[in-house]
Amino acid sequence: MLHAAALDGQMTDLFSQVGVVVFYLAVWGLVFAGTGLFVGAFIPFLTGDSLLFASGIVTAATPELSIWILALGTGIAAFIGDQVGFILGRHLGRPYLEKKSGPRMMRIIVRVEAFYNKYGWWSVVIARFIPWARVFVPWVAGIGKMNYYKFLTSNLVGALAWGVGLTVIGYFAASIPSVKTAAYVIAGFFIAASIFFSIRTWILERRDRKNSAASEA
Template identity: 60%
Template sequence: MTHDLTDLLGDVGPIVFYLAVWGLVFAGTALFVGVFIPFITGDSLLFAAGLLTGTHSELSIWVLAIGVGIAAVLGDQVGFWLGRRLGRPYLARRGGRWVQAGVRRAERFYELFGWWSVVISRYIPWGRVFIPPIAGISAMKYWRFFTANVVGALSWGVLITVIGYFAAVNPSVRPVAYVVAGVVILASIAAGIRAYVLDRRSRLRPATGSVEPTGDGHRPAL
């Protein structure tokens, strides 16, 4: 990934480099690209872009990182409004069996965590693609979605990009940067496992009657 970005930077210069990285982050959720090629629209892209920025003086880490955060927010906004406008059929048309399994997993994740699911999903490859439209389909109040979207997208975009930058520019903090990157990845895996375990537990419990949806438009965990 880093080699590809270096070639891109050498061919097109800083401005187009920024736009390419931001465009990939945006397309990962807004255009569903992240379902099929998550490794060039997610964590790997951001970390590699940060590494490259740390070794090229013509690039600014703050321009890159803040732009990534904004692109991530805008991509999620598009996903939310597509879900709100087009409803569940929008997701039903998205690919084959494995995609639909991801949709169902994300729906359950949203039911379990509500507002936090939008924040946490930014760190989970399948979550960042599916959760925004599911929040829209579930009639989550827009301003609640927006606050969660900003917290999750900005923290994800800025954090991972800056970690990559410090891993390249400062040898003394490089081990720490790699540790933090590992913690972020492990935390995203743990969130996915927790959602799976809670889902399994809730399915094994006998039904105790109907559950009323909350004000966010989702049902609370059983």
């Protein structure tokens, strides 16, 4: 009986640890995919600010999770994602974006190019906090042949401010009793908005592609 109880306790601990690892990997994977795999173009809110804020809140409510592991990993995932976007933009060029994007996305890309040309180094940092810019600025910087080391530094600053910063803010917002209720309400709002706008973006992009194909036929 004692052996069975001990085994049951070990299994519970194992499943708890697996859940922790899955949570970390899910958050980091979504952050990376947002720019590195272009996923943020279709589900910008599900891979953006709301994810980071909500993950910090969940960590505050879950003793098994570490905010510093989560935040550091999120920062690294954000950094690598933008680096991949920059390299792909440099090697694949604008024709690739034009081929893969519908009319609506192309209008966004034009806005991003103007944004990048205006702010240069700072555009990479600022874009982290703008859903439509976060995905495309690394690509545009790569297409524009931005100096690699300049992009490296701006990407690092942006990843720390956005990836680490928002995650930690969500954690401490939920950790302070006086603002905990408000933090949960805000997180719930952002998550609901994430789902709504992600579906809306996907529908609009699909409709634009169909209309574009019909006009070319």
